[in-house]
Amino acid sequence: MNGTAPPLLEARGIAKYFGAITALHDVNFHVGRGEVLGVVGDNGAGKSTLMKILSGLYQPSEGELVLDGRPVRFASPKEARRAGIEMVYQDFALAGNMPIYENIYMGREPGIKLGPLTIIDHKKAREMARSHLDNLHINVKSVDQNTEDLSGGQRQAVAIARATAFHAQLVIMDEPTAALAIKEVGKVLDLIRRLKDHGVAVIIISHRMDDIFYCCDRVIALYQGTNFAESPLAATSRNEVIGWIMGTKGHTESLAHDRLQ
Ligand SMILES: Nc1ncnc2c1ncn2[C@@H]1O[C@H](COP(=O)(O)OP(=O)(O)O)[C@@H](O)[C@H]1O
Numbered sequence: 001m002n003g004t005a006p007p008l009l010e011a012r013g014i015a016k017y018f019g020a021i022t023a024l025h026d027v028n029f030h031v032g033r034g035e036v037l038g039v040v041g042d043n044g045a046g047k048s049t050l051m052k053i054l055s056g057l058y059q060p061s062e063g064e065l066v067l068d069g070r071p072v073r074f075a076s077p078k079e080a081r082r083a084g085i086e087m088v089y090q091d092f093a094l095a096g097n098m099p100i101y102e103n104i105y106m107g108r109e110p111g112i113k114l115g116p117l118t119i120i121d122h123k124k125a126r127e128m129a130r131s132h133l134d135n136l137h138i139n140v141k142s143v144d145q146n147t148e149d150l151s152g153g154q155r156q157a158v159a160i161a162r163a164t165a166f167h168a169q170l171v172i173m174d175e176p177t178a179a180l181a182i183k184e185v186g187k188v189l190d191l192i193r194r195l196k197d198h199g200v201a202v203i204i205i206s207h208r209m210d211d212i213f214y215c216c217d218r219v220i221a222l223y224q225g226t227n228f229a230e231s232p233l234a235a236t237s238r239n240e241v242i243g244w245i246m247g248t249k250g251h252t253e254s255l256a257h258d259r260l261q
């Protein structure tokens, strides 16, 4: 031991094969407590596959995950969730015809014991939902509103509230702003920063440099299924990161930038 705490989550030598397809090979990275890590890369670079491994949806073909210094294996998203790792999916996966509070606690509702039965304590679930949303500064008129009546940004916020309702240590978001109206993007990015203030680590996949440069502490780039580059945000630039997405480094960065103009 050298006295420094291990990162919250580390991935070592991760590979993922789908039959003959190599989606990931020798991927290494870490995320610290309360750190916001941006993950960038071209379509097909392996970003979503990597996040599905971290969140227990896929198991790695090779390599290991290390949580708080201990090797872990997640056989399912449920196991990852139990360890404090939550994924917010691109389609939010909310039940549109159910109220906000039920979406937040779905399957994990507070209960009242009635002899051998446990029934859902709706009053308590409503109160818990309201207080959790207030904590995160998420504005909704009523926790009884159905999520299908919310804007895209509000639905995204409810999905994030659900992900953080139970002691999440790490929330993974795959393109959280891709489907949002421009005016809603800022609110979701502010929410990510607020999670950080609450000590929650966030991994955000995004193609938008505005997202990355607004809320991340560090950025890593994948290219063709493996690590390509990484940097603290303060030590890189939009042009450089855009270059990484296209698989270029160093002197070619201005060229990369020109091609995107
Ligand atoms: N379930 C799957 N079956 C077969 N190939 C897959 C599967 N999921 C992803 N891939 C392949 O793995 C590679 C990485 O995909 P993905 O992780 O979705 O990339 P990204 O999210 O960076 O766009 C791609 O070549 C993709 O076609």
Ligand SMILES: [Mg+2]
Binding pocket: 047, 048, 049, 174
């Ligand atoms: Mg993807």
